[in-house]
Amino acid sequence: MFFVLSKVIWFLLAPSNLLALLIAFGLLLAALTHLRHSGLVLAGIACAGLFVFGMTPLASLFLRTLEGRFPIAEPLTGAIDGIVILGGAQDPDASIGLGQPVLNESAERLVVGRALARRFPDARVLLSGGSGALTGSDTSEARAGALMLESLGLDPARILIEERSRNTHENAVFSRDMVQPQEGETWLLVTSAFHMPRSIGVFREAGFAVLPYPVDFRTIGHEGSLRGFSTISDGLRRFDLAMHEYVGLVAYRLTGRTDVLFPAPQAATVRDGTY
Structure with missing residues (x-):
């Protein structure tokens, strides 16, 4: 059940899907109900989200936090x-x-x-x-x-x-x-x-x-995480990737699959050496 629910919920929460759904919902509100202004505002905010998450370095900054958590x-x-x-x-x-x-x-x-x-x-x-x-x-x-x-x-x-x-x-x-x-x-x-x-x-x-x-x-270093994207699809793909991990961390913590929200390195010993 967890597996099926996780797939369905993520389909709805994936930023690229969610923004597209909000745009469609907003346009439907504007076209089919008396909430025209509210619908257009919602669709406009979602459109702005496509540009913010798709072209700015925000996605890389989120991803860099994950990638820098555990050294090789x-x-x-x-x-x-x-x-x-x-x-x-x-x-x-x-x-x-x-x-x-x-x-x-x-x-x-x-x-x-x-x-x-x-x-x-x-x-x-x-x-x-x-x-x-x-x-x-x-x-x-x-x-x-x-x-x-x-x-x-x-x-x-x-x-x-x-x-x-x-x-x-x-x-x-x-x-x-x-x-x-x-x-x-x-x-x-x-x-x-x-x-x-x-x-x-x-x-x-x-x-x-x-x-x-x-x-x-x-993301490689400070410069790599501050570079924007030439296409919205590239940025959204990276933002989806980062958010998938953050949502997964929250879901695994809430369901007891991990004992901390954001695992961190611990001292470990390698036989005949240390790490």
């Missing part, structure tokens, strides 16, 4: 027992159908994950992700990711596939159940930097201690 876990001086790579880096239907990887903007999850697997040849590699689609596709993101890693030369015997999870909370719970991490083991978590706060929160709540290894940064 370097230097990694100790042994690494496993690497968890969350799904979302490719189009699973196209990848399975074509028999070759079809990557998206989050491709670094798999590319950097493969580099880490080469760097730590004894580490197990867990790909976590089923299908996040509400309807239609049931193609596993993790299985498509495995094809990608195998095409990059990773031994299939090292790959573990967790393909039941449909959201970040299930990523954590099902990954924990699959590998049953032992005390003293060190696992890396590879996901997009903007997604790391929510991911760390649910992994902690699930009792799976991981070290954050954020990738797929969308």
Whole structure:
């Protein structure tokens, strides 16, 4: 039920969808009721929102706060027992159908994950992700990711596939159940930097201690977060991305999937070294 509700509610709350719905509602009020002035004001405010959120640096500033929350876990001086790579880096239907990887903007999850697997040849590699689609596709993101890693030369015997999870909370719970991490083991978590706060929160709540290894940064430094957008669609896409995480953080806190609203770094120890 949570999964279905989260998809429906987000469809309505996604800033780009919400602004479009408000414009349509305002115009309908103006055309079909005696509230013409109110309807036009509402539509005008929503139109202004399209420009503010779509062309100003506001979206990047929101995203930068998320991306700067967890630094990359370097230097990694100790042994690494496993690497968890969350799904979302490719189009699973196209990848399975074509028999070759079809990557998206989050491709670094798999590319950097493969580099880490080469760097730590004894580490197990867990790909976590089923299908996040509400309807239609049931193609596993993790299985498509495995094809990608195998095409990059990773031994299939090292790959573990967790393909039941449909959201970040299930990523954590099902990954924990699959590998049953032992005390003293060190696992890396590879996901997009903007997604790391929510991911760390649910992994902690699930009792799976991981070290954050954020990738797929969308804002680079002060200058990168203050630059506007050349098209409204680009800015709205980034604003949707940031708001999805903030709404997710609130929803996960309210439902007990994390124990804090905005997870922060904690001191962690890597065997034979420190982080």
